[in-house]
Amino acid sequence: MVTMRQALSLGVACLSLALGSVSYGQEAPLGASLEGLLKSAKDNNPEFASMRFDAAAATERVVSASALPDPKFRTEWRDITRMGEQSPTLLPGRVGSTRYLLMQDLPWAGKRDLKREVAESQADAARGRAAGSWSELAAKIKTTYAQLYYLDQSELLAREILDLMIRLEQVAQVRYAGGLTAQQDVIRAQLEQTAMRNELITIETERRQLRARLNALVGRPSNEPLATPVQLRPLPTPESVSFAALEPRARSSSPLLKTEISQIRTAEKNRELTYKNRYPDFSVGVSPIQYGSAVREWELMVEINIPLQQHARRAQERESEAMLASAQSRQEGVTNQVLADLYEGVAGLEAARSSLKLTTESMLPQAELTYRSALAGYEAGKVDFATLLDAQKQIRQAKLNQVKAGVSAQMRLADIERIVGDDL
Template sequence: MVFSLAAALACGNALANEARAPGRSVDELLDLARSTNPTVRAAQQEAAAARERVQPAGALPDPMLKIELMDVTNMGTTSVRLSPAQVGSTQYTFSQQLPFWGKRDLRRDVAESGARVAEFTAEDMTQELLALVKRGYAQYWQVTRLQEVTQELGSLGEKMEQVARSRYASGLVAQQDVIRAQLELTSLKQEQIQLDNERQTMRAMLNGLLARGPQAPLAEPEQLRSIPSPAALQMDALVDRLRGRNPQLSAELAKTLGAEKSRDLTYRNRMPDLNLGIVPVQRGSSVNEWQLMFEVNLPLQFDSRRSQEREAERMLDAARARAESTASRLIGELGGSLAALDASRRIEAITASTLLPQTEATFQSALAGYETGRVDFATLIDAQRAIRKARQDLIKARADQQARLADIERLIGEQL
């Protein structure tokens, strides 16, 4: 009695944990991934840190204070003195460096481009994570549905074995038919074990993306997201969305803008920076003299500066080429994903509407024919395997559509 009560309580706790666990829909897992994945949080913090660099990049340098003690021995009449009131004179130089007009804005623009790159990189990592969750959930759903199909086919296999035993007992068929039926059941059991292992692997993978323990409970996947209509998957419209929102391409464009600003800053460095200062002079205990200081650097290293300018030009050319290459690659991937999604959609349609009904009708006909002795057991086995393949193909086609949709959404940077 005690053991029965403990088992009932354990079963109840397991069911309660399963009921509270996420995973019934992919949207639950996506929301959880956004908030818990440490890689995404790290990228977001790095982007926030890069944003904090923008204001200092355009700020003036800190002012400088220089103190000069003049004639510390009072023309050799005293020992060394370090008190401003006891030396010949003391100069206090307050100076401020003033970059040439436009340099501060360009430095701020370069830092702004760097911050944008970091933000787009964080967004790209988020989109990659969401795509992995979507694909993982599709595989998790696929394995779960394949397990259900295998169990259903196991029931058919048991029925086939019973028919073979009955006919063998009546002396109508050879014992080989019973053995082949048992072999088919054993094969289904092996497949069930493999699918259970795949299910555990997918659960551990999904939990890893959610920063959870590998054995953390996940609910049974109940449904897949609906696939957009072909009208919503027009290539031209998706390419426009890709160009406007893909974080990889946006990061490359931000790098290009940063390279342009760096080039402009390099050319602006031909102009000198200024350094202004005011110098009060103390003699004894009072300040009775004021001086003004004007300082300018002389950009006379022409060869060095020309090399820096050519470097900036080449870096800008490289950034533009990378942006163009990235756009071409992403558009190519988008075209491939769309083609694969269309193929999976057509496979699902023909399997569900034609192939699966045909295989089921063939199996029922073969079973009836075997019971009456009109067909042999090999024909019945082939019909049963055809049903299994058709059902598996239907499930795989639906899961593949979800994976292709995840790829498309990652490329365009948003959900459809």
């Protein structure tokens, strides 16, 4: 028999299990975390999907590039009137003879391997372009997410200041009623409230625009709802994002550089293939000949094309050399630009990190101390209302600078990850 205590324990366990399964099955709403947005974009963004399909198509071309051409079959009906003894016919047993020819084209040795290598390099380049497309898309999502976070924090701060202005207006009204201050203080507080409400309208407009942009990047309709960003990503250590640490990684992993290297390999293999065209291709075949109802003769054939148009071939060879030189020069230019962008991004991240530290550890505490002192002085009648407003604006600007520096660091980090081609 089940006691009351056992029944209660069983009920609590079942309720805990049910609540646990519900919470486990729930996922964070889209927009709350950066990871969810990136995952959704990888699955749904049509531009990135197009690049992935292009890469898949280029990969499939590798197999066909080195395949032999399809064989050819030919049938010849000879003497279809039997020297004028019968009406024309195509029946093999009633014509003078029927010749069957099966032919296969064979390229010069090494050409098939070079064609396969060209296709493989082109597939690598297509995969590099797809990776570069994802890096660009991810950087845009990270940047837009950080900008949305900045707007949300700006709204919270604006509402905080609005509430503060309402309280200061009440203090000013009390002091004005007691003849301790002028009516101008009350009006100034009301004007500040109006400015804050107008700023909230501007923030909401910018937020709607950013949400529409973020929905488009993720691959959703622009009017779909998005959750409020919860928090920014933690910044990596300064040592891990130094230029010395990231330069080798950028040279080996940058999608732009990997694409250019694949283009160079393609140009090299195309040049080798062009020089191989100096040598002829072949066709071989076997041909049984039917007389009446029996095959009585067999023939073998070899066909060779003569590479006679040397001027055209020399022009093609010079073209392949120029294409290779162009790819090499382009790769050198892209390398210089990638490293320059990386250096700029690292410098910007270091500056944003320093600004964030300075604002958090120095400017914000000083502004808070100044504001508390000004508020106490205003309530005691020792400081005018303009001084109090200036102190309030200083603390608000310090908080905005703190958020702005954090967002700037996130945007610099996103740009560095775009260049490197991977998360840090």
